[in-house]
Amino acid sequence: MLPTNHRLRDSADFSAVLRSRRSGRAAGPRLVVTAATSAADGNRVGLVVSKAVGNAVVRNRTKRVLRHRMAALLPTVPEHVDVVIRANPAAGSASGHQLRHDLDGLLETAVSRRR
Structure with a gap:
């Protein structure tokens, strides 16, 4: 589980990461995954998992898997x-192993691409 001080909570914080000119982005x-340098x-x-991913059970499972992996x-x-992680609709049908594998590679790429 991610500690409270390691979570993005405000809409303004999400927007700052996604719109930053100095951010790195990697997509699968x-x-x-978008990573940006911050002053915090x-x-x-932060996680973005929309209803397009699936029903509440699928969305919550997806968030749990991603949060647990990010904590590690x-x-x-x-x-x-x-870091902002957005789950595409295909994430709903993916296994936990596939999500963890994708996150590992995409996070490394996004962090290395930031300026």
């Missing part, structure tokens, strides 16, 4: 980086 068929202390993570990957992310 199931996930889109530590790293923060957070120490590997450089300091002062905010």
Whole structure:
């Protein structure tokens, strides 16, 4: 589970990451990961899982898998980086293993692409 101080909560914070000129972005068929440098202390993570992904059970499972994996990957992310993970509709039919594998590769790519 992600601690409260490592979560993006405000709409303005999400927008700042997604619209930042200095952000790095990596996309796959199931996930889109955007990473941007921020002035906040530590790293923060936000998830976007829309109703297009599936019903409430599928959306919550997807969020749980992504949150759990990000909690494990957070120490590997450089300091002062905010990450937004958007789940595409294909994420609803993916297994937990596929989501974790996608997130590992996309996170590394997005962090390395940021300026």
